Amino acid sequence: xxIPQLALTLxxxxxxxxxxxxxxxxxxxxxxxxxxxxxxxxxxxxxxGFGFLLLDLWVAVFAVFFAHLSVLIFFQNPGVIxxxxxxxxxxxALAGMRIKSEAEARIKFSLTSVFRSGLPFYITLISIFIxxxxxxxxxxxxxxxxxxxxxxxxAILFVANQAEFILPAGFSFPNPELTVDETLINAxxxxxxxxxxxxxxxxxxxxxxxxxxxxxxxxxxxxxxQAKIGDFVYSYVIGTLDFxxxxxxxxxxxxxxxxxxxxxxxxxxxxxxxxxxMSGVLLQLGVLMGVFAIEKRPSVxxxxxxxx
Numbered sequence: 001x002x003i004p005q006l007a008l009t010l011x012x013x014x015x016x017x018x019x020x021x022x023x024x025x026x027x028x029x030x031x032x033x034x035x036x037x038x039x040x041x042x043x044x045x046x047x048x049g050f051g052f053l054l055l056d057l058w059v060a061v062f063a064v065f066f067a068h069l070s071v072l073i074f075f076q077n078p079g080v081i082x083x084x085x086x087x088x089x090x091x092x093a094l095a096g097m098r099i100k101s102e103a104e105a106r107i108k109f110s111l112t113s114v115f116r117s118g119l120p121f122y123i124t125l126i127s128i129f130i131x132x133x134x135x136x137x138x139x140x141x142x143x144x145x146x147x148x149x150x151x152x153x154x155a156i157l158f159v160a161n162q163a164e165f166i167l168p169a170g171f172s173f174p175n176p177e178l179t180v181d182e183t184l185i186n187a188x189x190x191x192x193x194x195x196x197x198x199x200x201x202x203x204x205x206x207x208x209x210x211x212x213x214x215x216x217x218x219x220x221x222x223x224x225x226q227a228k229i230g231d232f233v234y235s236y237v238i239g240t241l242d243f244x245x246x247x248x249x250x251x252x253x254x255x256x257x258x259x260x261x262x263x264x265x266x267x268x269x270x271x272x273x274x275x276x277x278m279s280g281v282l283l284q285l286g287v288l289m290g291v292f293a294i295e296k297r298p299s300v301x302x303x304x305x306x307x308x
Contacts, residue, residue, distance in 0.1 A: 004291050005054060005055055005059075008047060008050055008051055008054065008055065009051065009055065009059060011043075011047045012044065012047045012051050012060075012063040012064070012067050013063060013066045013067045014067075015040050015041075015043040015044035015047055015067070016040075016044045016064075016066075016067025016068050016070070017067065017070040018036075018040040019037055019040040019041045019044055020068065020070045020071045020073075020074055021040075021070065021074070022034075022036040022037035022040055023074075024074035024075070025037075038267075038271060041126075041271060042271055042274060042275050042278065044067065045119060045123070045268075045271070045272060045275040046275050046278050046279045046282060048060075048063075048064070048122060049099065049114075049118070049119050049275070049279055050279070050282075051063055052095060052096035052099040052100065052118055052122075053099050053100065053103055053114060057093055057096050057097070057100070060092070060093075060096050061089050061090065061093050061096070064089045064092045065085065065086070065089035068085055068088065068089075068129070069085065071085065072085075075133050075136070075137040076136075076137040077136045077137050080136040081132070081133055081136050081137065084129060084132040084136065085129070088125055088126075088128070088129040088132075091125055092122055094121060095118040095119070095121045095125065096118065097118075098117045098118035098121060099114055099115065099117055099118035099119075101117070102114045102117035102118070111279060111280055111283055112276055112280070115276050115279060116276065119272055119275070119276070120269070120272060123265065123268045123272050124265060126264070127261050127264040127265040127268060128261060130260060130261070131257040131258065131260045131261035131264065132257070134256065134260045135253055135254070135256075135257035142249070142252070143238055143241045143242050143246075143252075145252070145256060147234075147237070147238065147241070149231075149234050152230075152234050152237070153176060153230040153231075153234065156176045156230050156233060156234075157176050157177070157230070175229065176228065176229045177228060177229070177230065178228065178229055179225065179226050179227060179228055179229070180212065180223055180224065180226070180227050180228075180229060180232055181208055181225040183229055184207075184208055184211045184212070184225075188207055188211070212225060221235070221239060
């Protein structure tokens with residue numbers, strides 16, 4: 001194995017390991033780790049495309065295996081995940097065969113066409129593997145796992161901010177950061193037209209108690225006055241979903257993993273287009289640096305004709 005091929009193999013392994021490191025961090029905290037995880041995956045896909053093209057197929061398969069081996073460190077149930085990894089690495093050979101076949105069949109070399117023949121299949125395999133990791137390590141899933149509170153409240157806050165520009169004058173969307181009592185006070189003052197501090201204290205308490213009791217009766221759940229609207233809405237939505245889908249909880253891990261696959265395939269599919277562009281830039285840099293060379297080879301082609 002030449003030094004450039006060895007370096008490419010190491011880059012495949014390192015970029016894959018970095019993806020799982022940042023991916024696990026992104027699941028815990030999100031933020032900038034999401035960007036780092038996507039960047040690492042983009043580099044891994046680019047290096048993997050060149051690996052399938054330039055390395056022996058068995059070397060590329062082993063590179064896939066070791067690139068994703070670090071997943072065993074970050075997730076539970078490593079035995080099942082290891083078996084899934086072995087299957088993933090073996091089936092990745094099909095992506096390598098497609099890329100090599102396309103490169104050999106083309107008269108004029110085109111990196112875009114070559115990568116498009118095999119990388120989408122490899123991306124699908126990665127998406128399936130990510131879903132398998134979640135299925136193997138997730139254990140029993142709850143409704144809250146499908147709808148994390150953090151992201152639900154962010155969505156509600158976004159809708160509340162946009163509602164100011166969408167709703168007609170006189171209509172307002174409750175601020176999810178306000179408490180239930182604060183929201184009720186705003187609603188009462190808007191309806192009565194009286195300032196809240198001008199209402200006698202005994203009447204104020206009575207109005208709040210009656211309003212909370214009415215809402216509790218209509219929604220069938222106890223309401224705390226100091227609870228934030230975002231928390232209250234989240235609890236109501238989770239309770240409603242649990243009421244309708246609770247009997248099917250044993251199927252939640254499978255549904256959750258399928259959802260993970262769809263999300264991963266969609267995101268990585270878009271990332272794949274950027275990878276093809278980035279790979280073209282890497283190819284040009286490699287040619288300029290003398291690492292790569294595009295050779296023109298004469299070929300003899302056999303075909304069947306009718307004898308004269």
